[in-house]
Amino acid sequence: MISLKVNGAAKEYTGDPEMPLLWYLRDVLELTGSKFGCGIGLCGACTVHINGEAARSCLMPMQNLAGKEVITIEGLSAHGDHPVQIAWEQVKVPQCGYCQAGQIMQAAALLKSKPHPTDHDIDEAMQGNICRCGTYQRIRQAIKSAAGGAA
Numbered sequence: 022m023i024s025l026k027v028n029g030a031a032k033e034y035t036g037d038p039e040m041p042l043l044w045y046l047r048d049v050l051e052l053t054g055s056k057f058g059c060g061i062g063l064c065g066a067c068t069v070h071i072n073g074e075a076a077r078s079c080l081m082p083m084q085n086l087a088g089k090e091v092i093t094i095e096g097l098s099a100h101g102d103h104p105v106q107i108a109w110e111q112v113k114v115p116q117c118g119y120c121q122a123g124q125i126m127q128a129a130a131l132l133k134s135k136p137h138p139t140d141h142d143i144d145e146a147m148q149g150n151i152c153r154c155g156t157y158q159r160i161r162q163a164i165k166s167a168a169g170g171a172a
């Protein structure tokens with residue numbers, strides 16, 4: 022049995038230890054904000070926080086999560102009011118929206134480790150999160166806005 026926390030709630034998992042976390046989140050817990058994009062760690066649509074750090078849930082087997090704390094987009098803030106979420110709304114970042122939960126989780130992890138990131142920091146942190154709609158300019162603008170810089 023694997024004990025972990027998801028969005029603050031204790032969970033006990035007894036299924037296939039090799040099942041990816043993304044499957045558990047979406048199919049078992051019905052937390053469908055984290056998206057399946059590629060399944061091989063190349064798009065970032067499935068990004069969650071594990072012990073406070075951004076991680077690709079499509080690549081993370083359940084057996085690696087014993088004692089870990091997982092936060093999904095549903096648990097990032099109580100009312101969708103994390104500074105990154107507020108900035109995303111103000112800047113109107115999303116287009117189709119498919120990649121955006123992953124983008125927001127990646128950006129939130131960046132600002133936690135670097136509250137005032139440079140353009141280089143942003144590019145480096147966000148480069149693995151693909152947006153097929155090309156919202157990259159607004160993503161950068163929103164991250165700066167959330168960090169308290171010029172929007």
Ligand code: FES
Pocket residue numbers: 056057058059060061062063064065066067068077078079080
């Ligand atoms: S679905 Fe996980 S990185 Fe693409």
Ligand code: FES
Pocket residue numbers: 115116117118119120121151152153154155156
């Ligand atoms: S908003 Fe459509 S893929 Fe990013």
